Amino acid sequence: MYKVGYFVGSLSSTSVNRILSRALIRLAPDDLQFTEIPIRDLPLYSPDYDADYPPEARALKDAIAASDAVLFVTPEYNRSIPGALKNALDWASRPWGQNSFHHIPAAVTGASIGQIGTAVAQQSLRGVLSFCNARQMTAPEAYIHYTPEVFAPDGEVLVESTATFLRDFMAEFRNYIEMVLTVLPRQ
Numbered sequence: 001m002y003k004v005g006y007f008v009g010s011l012s013s014t015s016v017n018r019i020l021s022r023a024l025i026r027l028a029p030d031d032l033q034f035t036e037i038p039i040r041d042l043p044l045y046s047p048d049y050d051a052d053y054p055p056e057a058r059a060l061k062d063a064i065a066a067s068d069a070v071l072f073v074t075p076e077y078n079r080s081i082p083g084a085l086k087n088a089l090d091w092a093s094r095p096w097g098q099n100s101f102h103h104i105p106a107a108v109t110g111a112s113i114g115q116i117g118t119a120v121a122q123q124s125l126r127g128v129l130s131f132c133n134a135r136q137m138t139a140p141e142a143y144i145h146y147t148p149e150v151f152a153p154d155g156e157v158l159v160e161s162t163a164t165f166l167r168d169f170m171a172e173f174r175n176y177i178e179m180v181l182t183v184l185p186r187q
Ligand code: FNR
Pocket: 010, 011, 012, 014, 015, 016, 017, 018, 074, 075, 076, 077, 078, 079, 080, 111, 112, 113, 114, 115, 116, 117, 118
């Protein structure tokens, strides 16, 4: 069993990325166990907090430490990732020398209502994760164009080709996690 902490990059109450996260969890291999890592209540990061992190930020770092891998499901905001998600990444990467993402297996995906499917945001996120030294699954990529005809609100995927694609993505992630942890076991 592998524990996957997942981030939803949107704070929207009607988030299509939250629906995508439900779909991914439904379609994932049985030996992946998912826990959301919340980002909503984090204050804005400042180095002034480094000496004494607030409870929300401690909880964030504890949740990542308790995960075997992390999954990011994010919208694209202005050709990058939402500020709330970047803020969470900044918190997790600090204090200096205590970067929570060091060597953690990670996968990136996201949905947009436009055709581009968060491609630019995902590249932006990959740059951040590279600097944070996460072990990113580089392929397959999953740029998801959300439509209500394909995704039901509970995460059921209504089009079989999309379900197959997402099922394969999660199966690849499961195998990638196993591969990384074989070489780089979590402490
Ligand atoms: C967007 N949206 C958007 N879409 C896109 O494909 N590329 C982009 O750069 C942006 N930029 C952007 C900025 C801001 C501030 C908002 C609010 C929206 C549209 C976006 O994909 C759409 O709102 C999605 O529904 C957002 O995902 P969630 O919040 O529904 O998960």
